[in-house]
Amino acid sequence: MAAPTIRIRGLYGIPEVLPGTNLADEIIKAFNSCKVRGENNKRDPIILVVAQKVVSKSEGRLVHLDRVIPSVQARKWARKYQKDPRIVEVVLQQASRVVRMERGIIIVETHHGYVCANGGVDASNAPCGTVVLLPQDPDRSARRLRRRLARGLHRPVAVVISDSFGRPWRLGITNVALGVAGLSPFIDCRGQVDSYGRLLQATLIAVADELAAAAELVMGKTSGIPVAVIEGFVGLSAAGTGKDLIRPEKEDLFR
Amino acid sequence: MAAPTIRIRGLYGIPEVLPGTNLADEIIKAFNSCKVRGENNKRDPIILVVAQKVVSKSEGRLVHLDRVIPSVQARKWARKYQKDPRIVEVVLQQASRVVRMERGIIIVETHHGYVCANGGVDASNAPCGTVVLLPQDPDRSARRLRRRLARGLHRPVAVVISDSFGRPWRLGITNVALGVAGLSPFIDCRGQVDSYGRLLQATLIAVADELAAAAELVMGKTSGIPVAVIEGFVGLSAAGTGKDLIRPEKEDLFR
Numbered sequence: 006m007a008a009p010t011i012r013i014r015g016l017y018g019i020p021e022v023l024p025g026t027n028l029a030d031e032i033i034k035a036f037n038s039c040k041v042r043g044e045n046n047k048r049d050p051i052i053l054v055v056a057q058k059v060v061s062k063s064e065g066r067l068v069h070l071d072r073v074i075p076s077v078q079a080r081k082w083a084r085k086y087q088k089d090p091r092i093v094e095v096v097l098q099q100a101s102r103v104v105r106m107e108r109g110i111i112i113v114e115t116h117h118g119y120v121c122a123n124g125g126v127d128a129s130n131a132p133c134g135t136v137v138l139l140p141q142d143p144d145r146s147a148r149r150l151r152r153r154l155a156r157g158l159h160r161p162v163a164v165v166i167s168d169s170f171g172r173p174w175r176l177g178i179t180n181v182a183l184g185v186a187g188l189s190p191f192i193d194c195r196g197q198v199d200s201y202g203r204l205l206q207a208t209l210i211a212v213a214d215e216l217a218a219a220a221e222l223v224m225g226k227t228s229g230i231p232v233a234v235i236e237g238f239v240g241l242s243a244a245g246t247g248k249d250l251i252r253p254e255k256e257d258l259f260r
Numbered sequence: 261m262a263a264p265t266i267r268i269r270g271l272y273g274i275p276e277v278l279p280g281t282n283l284a285d286e287i288i289k290a291f292n293s294c295k296v297r298g299e300n301n302k303r304d305p306i307i308l309v310v311a312q313k314v315v316s317k318s319e320g321r322l323v324h325l326d327r328v329i330p331s332v333q334a335r336k337w338a339r340k341y342q343k344d345p346r347i348v349e350v351v352l353q354q355a356s357r358v359v360r361m362e363r364g365i366i367i368v369e370t371h372h373g374y375v376c377a378n379g380g381v382d383a384s385n386a387p388c389g390t391v392v393l394l395p396q397d398p399d400r401s402a403r404r405l406r407r408r409l410a411r412g413l414h415r416p417v418a419v420v421i422s423d424s425f426g427r428p429w430r431l432g433i434t435n436v437a438l439g440v441a442g443l444s445p446f447i448d449c450r451g452q453v454d455s456y457g458r459l460l461q462a463t464l465i466a467v468a469d470e471l472a473a474a475a476e477l478v479m480g481k482t483s484g485i486p487v488a489v490i491e492g493f494v495g496l497s498a499a500g501t502g503k504d505l506i507r508p509e510k511e512d513l514f515r
Contacts (some may be wrong), residue, residue, distance in 0.1 A: 009478045009485070010269040021455070105513045112513065120429040129463070130454045169465065170425055172515035174375040174437065176507045177446050177466030179473070191432050192480075199385045200276070200484060208384070210424065211432030212477065217436070219474030222467065222493060223264045225447075229455060230264070238477060252431045258360045258367065259428035260513055 011237040014039070015230035018066050022231070027054075029153035032232055036158060050161035050241045053154060054220035056231040057183055058137055060131055066138040067131065068095050082106070093127065095136055099106035099124030105259060115139065116172030118251040119183070120172045120260065125220040140166065143184030144246040151186040156222075163241050173259065180215035180221035180254035182247050189245040190214070211250060225260035266400075266492040270295070270478035270485035275463070277486070279320035280294040283310070283410035287487055290485065291413060305416035308400040308409060309475035312423035312438055313385055313392055314486040315401050319374055321393040323350050337361070347381065354379030359515060370394065373506040374438070375515065376425045395421065398439030399501040409469065418442030422472035435476035437468035437502050444500040445469070466505060 018035040022028060032053065061067075075083065075090035077098055083090035086109035093111070097103070100113035104120055113124045117139065125139035140146045143166045151164040166184035171177075182190060190213035194205045220233035254260055273290040273384035277283060287308065316322075330338065330345035334352055336343035341364035347376035348366070352358070359375055368379045372394065380394035395401045398421045406419040426432070437445060445468035448459045475488035509515055 010267060011474075012265060012267050013474070015267040020304075087329075107513065110513065129458060129460055130456065133456060161338055169412060169463075173512060174507055175466065175469065175505050177469070177505065178466045179431065179466050179469050194480075201385065203384060205384055209432045210476065211430065211434050213430070214430065214434050214477050215473040218470040219268070219472050219477060221465065222266055222474060225449075250430050250432065252429055257428060258362065258365065 009239065011219070011235060013219055013233055013235050015225075016232040016234060017138060019059070019231055022059040023096075024062065024067060026063045028059060028063040029157060030152055031153060032152045033157040035232070036244075038258075043208055048160055049061065049236060050163065051158075052163045052165060052216060052235040052241070053150075053237060054165045054167050054180075054217055054224075054233045054235060057125070057139060057166055057222060058127065059145070059231040060143070060166050060184075061137045061140050062131075064139060064140055064146065067135040069135050069254070070095075070139060071134060072171075078149060082084070082111075085109075087164060092128065092136055096124045096126045099138065108195070113160060117143070118184075118248070119170075121168075134242050139168070139183065144186065144248055145184070145219070147184030147186035149245065152210065161187070161241070164245070165213055165217055167220060169221065180214075180217040180224075182211075182250060184219045185247040185250075186243050188213065189249060190250050191245065207219070213245075213247065213250060251252065262493040264492070264494070266474070266490060268478055268490050270435045270480075271487040271489060274484075274486055277314040277317045277498070279322060280315065281318045283318040284405055284412060285313060286342050287405075287409060288412040290487070291489065303415055304491060305411075305418065307418045307420060307443065307471055307493060308405075309420045309422050309425060309435075309472055309479075310378070310405065310492060311486040312394060312398070312421055313480060315395050315405070315421050315439075316392045317386075319395055319401065321395060323351075323381075323393060326389060337366075340364075347391055348379075348398055350393075351378045351381045351437055354381060354393065355367050367495070369515070372398070372438075373503070374425075376423075380423060394423070394438065399441065399503055400439070402439030402441035402502065404463075405422065418440070419474070420468055420472055422475060424476065433512045435469075435472040435479075437466075437505060438454065440500060440502040440505075442499070445467065445502060445505050446500065468500075468502065468505060 070091045075089040075094040077092040101116040105112040147164040155162040169178040192210040193206035325346045328346040330349040332348040335345045357369040360367040402419040410417040424433040447465040449463035
């Protein structure tokens with residue numbers, strides 16, 4: 006039997022993305038100019054995992070820090086932990102709720118519902134004097150990219166917009182899926198039986214997060230590869246959104 | 261420039277694993293009999309991601325439920341949420357601390373330091389009347405497997421022992437790394453500069469968890485593929501353990 010095989014490659018050649026950059030066009034150009042050894046059928050569906058940072062930048066989700074007036078709370082906190090009060094202010098503006106604010110760490114729930122450090126506000130790879138916000142609606146961004154990419158690449162495309170988040174209990178950050186278009190974020194094994202014929206109970210696999218994590222292995226933080234191409238993943242027919250991955254508050258024991 | 265490419269394939273043909281099964285031998289047999297289209301250099305290092313379940317079973321980490329005498333606490337809890345009191349007892353025995361025990365969910369810190377639902381105790385894919393525990397020391401299991409696999413496969417091998425854990429804030433389970441041998445669980449970007457020349461701050465990427473997550477995409481829960489082979493990942497020289505991935509309690513805001 007042929008083994009199921011997934012191939013993940015980083016897309017080189019995407020130039021610096023700025024507000025107004027047509028990101029889909031740049032991805033299509035880079036995709037078409039990347040030489041690929043032994044590529045699968047050119048009509049097979051692919052998943053494009055796109056780093057949130059370039060999506061946000063192309064959508065103009067930048068805040069110029071010299072236009073930010075920090076609140077009293079932001080100034081107080083920033084002074085205590087030697088932070089930039091303007092960045093603290095931007096972080097607090099992203100929050101629908103502050104989940105933890107201690108030891109110099111701010112973990113908030115964003116207006117999207119993500120619980121993450123600094124509300125996803127990031128200064129790395131941002132033009133000088135600015136910080137980058139998460140996309141307003143990552144699922145909408147994913148749908149828009151997907152439409153354009155499918156048209157330009159003449160093949161079925163799914164899109165995952167990824168960002169790397171920390172997590173409780175385990176060290177380090179891992180990539181997760183924010184926006185999703187063209188695939189279900191889950192594989193639902195509930196109702197399937199194990200090799201002993203027993204019904205699987207609570208087995209909902211967050212495949213969109215696993216696809217994002219897999220893509221990170223070829224993307225890196227400083228190597229200028231903001232997009233990965235995943236081929237060979239089966240299960241692309243179902244639909245869903247990245248929002249589905251957010252645990253409803255009433256089912257969450259840690260909020 | 262050639263794009264960095266990672267290939268992940270599931271290993272078919274590993275038979276039912278039981279206490280005493282020589283898991284390394286079975287993996288070597290399956291590896292050698294899997295036909296691979298266009299494989300890379302046969303001397304290139306590979307990563308074998310092995311599901312915790314088969315490691316535990318080969319090591320005899322099974323508990324026969326008819327030998328378990330539930331405590332008063334276990335019986336009370338089980339009655340309230342319609343659980344098997346013997347399984348609740350086994351779960352509580354894995355705990356060095358109970359983190360949450362409400363709404364029918366038990367999240368404990370195991371003696372290894374993992375914070376996870378049911379202390380990793382699992383009835384799925386376990387022989388009838390038994391449950392499977394996590395390996396006593398997943399890093400030791402990984403080191404042992406690695407030694408045997410490297411010898412049998414005549415190539416550099418790294419091993420990740422994986423299990424799927426839930427997480428706060430996000431729905432669904434994702435694969436993480438429990439035991440690690442032959443690779444660093446992190447890529448440490450601290451000290452590197454972004455494309456604007458700014459120092460990256462808190463960027464410690466948990467690659468072992470991302471490798472485990474990527475492997476899950478070809479493994480599945482019911483498809484009988486407990487091992488995945490990852491080729492093409494660079495960064496295999498450094499060493500480290502799975503234990504390194506556990507966030508120290510004093511740095512954890514959610515314990």
